[in-house]
Amino acid sequence: MPKELMDGNRAMAEAAVRAGCRYFFGYPITPQSEIPEYLSLRLPQVGGVYLQAESEVSAINMVYGAAGAGARVLTASSSPGISLMSEGISYIAAAELPCVIINVMRGGPGLGNIAPAQGDYNQAVRGIGHGDFNLIVLAPNSVQEMADYTILAFELADKYRNPVMILVDGLLGQMMEPVEFKEEPPKQFPKPWATTGAKDRPRNIINTLFIEPEELERLNLKLQEKYEQIKQEECRCENYLTEDAEIIVAAFGSCSRIAKAAVEEARELGIKAGLCRPITLWPFPEESVRKAAQKAKACLTAEMNAGQMVFDVRMALKDRIPVHHYGRMGGAVPTPGEILAQIKKIEVQING
Template sequence: MNGVKKIMMKGVEAIGEAAIKAGCRNYYGYPITPQNELTEYMAKRLPEVGGIFLQAESEVAAVNMVYGTAAVGKRVMTSTSSPGFSLMQEGISYIACAQLPAVFVNVMRGGPGLGDIQPSQGDYFQATKGGGHGDYRLIVLGPSTVQEAVELTILAFDLADKYRNPVLILIDGLIGQMMEPVEFPDVQISYDNSSWALTGASGRPPRVITSFNIDPYGLEKMNLQLQEKYRKIEQNEVRWEEFMTDDAEILIVAYGSVGRICKSVVKMAREEGLKVGLFRPITLYPYPYEPLSKLADKVSLILTVEMSSGQMLEDVKLAVGQKTDVEFYGRMAGVVPSPEEILQHLKSFVFTGRH
C-alpha cells in the first residue's frame, strides 16, 4: 500500500467503504446507535457503484434479506448494534446451516437489554459461541484500529466465500465512532459460486439451499458437515498479535479496543520495570488457544482485561489450564477502563501476591 493516500474516516464508514472495495453491492439494515453512520454511508455509496441499499422494517427483515441475497451468490452485508444483533440470531443460524457466505457487523453497546449506547464487549459469548439455536459457529474478527477494521472487512468477504460461512466483524462503539487515517488496498475480487448459487436452473440440474431437514439422520449429516468445516477453519484461520512478549514475565490478554488500550499499559508498566507483554486475539473464533498456551509456559501471571464481566476470560482459562495464574479486570455497561486503572490493578495482583 506504499504511496496510497490516507483518508481520515470514522470507523463504521471505513468499514462500509472497505466492503464496497471488496465487491459488496448489497446492504440491508435498520437504524440503531452507535452504528447508524454505516447504514447512512451505504445508503449514499451503494447507488454510486450500482449497488442495492434497502432500509428494512426491522433487524429480522434485514437478516432474511441477507439470507436471500447470499443464496443467489451475491456479496452482501448488514450491520447493527447489540439489541439488533440479538434479533438477527435466528436468521444467522439459518444462514450458517444453509452454508451461505455473508458478512455481519456488530458495533457493541452496553447491556443487557436495551442498555445504553456506550461501547462495551458484552456480546462476546453471543458472537463466538453461536447466539442462535443449534451447533453452528461464525468466523469472528476483532479489529483494534480503524485501519485493521478496513483490512479485516476485506478479509471477511474472502473468508465468507472460502468457507461458505457467515463472518462477523465485532467492534464496539469506540472503534466504530473514532476517526483515524486509513488507506484502502487494491483488492482483487475472485470467488466462484457457480457450483451452488441459485441462479436459475436453465441448462443445469436444479439446486436446493436449505437449513431444514425433517429427518433427524439427514439433519445430523448436515451438522457433521458443518463440524468438519469448523475444524478446517480452526486449523487454517487463527490470527493474533503479540506485543513485547519476548521477555515478558506478565501477560495481558485483551481484544479489540481494550487490546489497543492495553498496549499503553504495557509501555507504562515497562517504564516502571515490570516485564509485561500483550497477547491480542484477532480471530475470536477460531480462538488462538495454542499460541496463548505456549506463552503461558513463560509467564507467572496472566491478566485478562475486557469491557465485560469476563466472557473471553473463559477462553483464556481454557487455553492456559493450570500452567499459570489467571486474573481478571473488567468494566461493564459502557464504562471504558483507562490505562492507569488497568496498570493499578495489574500491580495490585503482582505486589500483593494474589497470583
C-alpha cells in the same frame, strides 16, 4: 492511495464496497448508523442496492436471500439488533451461506445505552443462535484493521460458506484514524451452489429443514468438519512484548489499545508485562495464547465486560497459571492507569 481520515464505521462500509459487496440490508441503531448512512449514498453509485428493512428480523432474512443467490452481502447492527437477528443467522449458517455481519457493540444488557462495550463476546463466539454452529469472529482494533478485516471477512465467508461477524464497539466505530485502501482486487470464489436460475444445469436447493434425524446429523457432521478446518487454518493473534513476559494481559478490540498503553507503562516501571491480542475470537487462537504465556506466571484479561474471554484464555492455558480479570461494564471504558494498577497488584503477588 493516499491516506484518508475516516471513522471506523465508514471505513468498514467503504471496504465492503471495495470487497465487491453490492447489497446492504439493515435497520438503524446507534452507534453503527454511519454504516447504513454511508452505504445509502455509496451503493447506488456502484449499481448496488441499499435497503432499510422494517426490522432486524426482516433485514437478516433479506441477507439470507441475497447470500443464497451468490451475492456478497452485508448487514450491520448493534447489540440489541444483533440479538433480533439470531434466528436468521442460524438459518444462514445451516444453509452454509456466506455473508458478513457487523456488530458495533453498545452497553447492555437490555436496551442498555449507546456507549462502547464488549458484552456480546459470548454471544458472538458461542454461535449466537440455536443449534450447533459457529460464526467466524474478527476483532479489529484500529480503523485500518476495520477496513482490512472487512475485506478479509468477505473472503473467509465465501471460502468457507459461513457467516463472518466483525465484532467491534462504539469506540472503534466512532473513532477517526488514517486509513489506506489497497488497490488490489479482493479474492473471488466460485459459487456453483448459488440459486442463480437453473438454465442448463440441475437446480440448486437452499434449505435448512431436514425431517430425518440421520440426514440432519450428516449436515451437522459436515459443519463440524468445516469448523475443525477453520480452527486449523484461520486463527489470528498479535503478541506484543511477550517473549520474556511474566504477566500476560489478554485483551481484544478497543480494550486492547488501552491494555497496550498499560503494558508499555508497566515496562517503563520494569515490570515484565506483555500483550496477547486475539484477532479471531472464533476460532480462538489457543496456540498463540499459549506461546505468549510461555514464561508467564500470571495472566490478566482486560475487557469491557464481566470477564467473558476468561473462559477461553483458561482453556488455552489449561489452568497452568492463574487468570485474573479486570473489566468495566455498561458502557464504561477503562483507562490505561486502571489496567496498570491491576498489573502492579499481580506483580506483587508473583514476585513479592
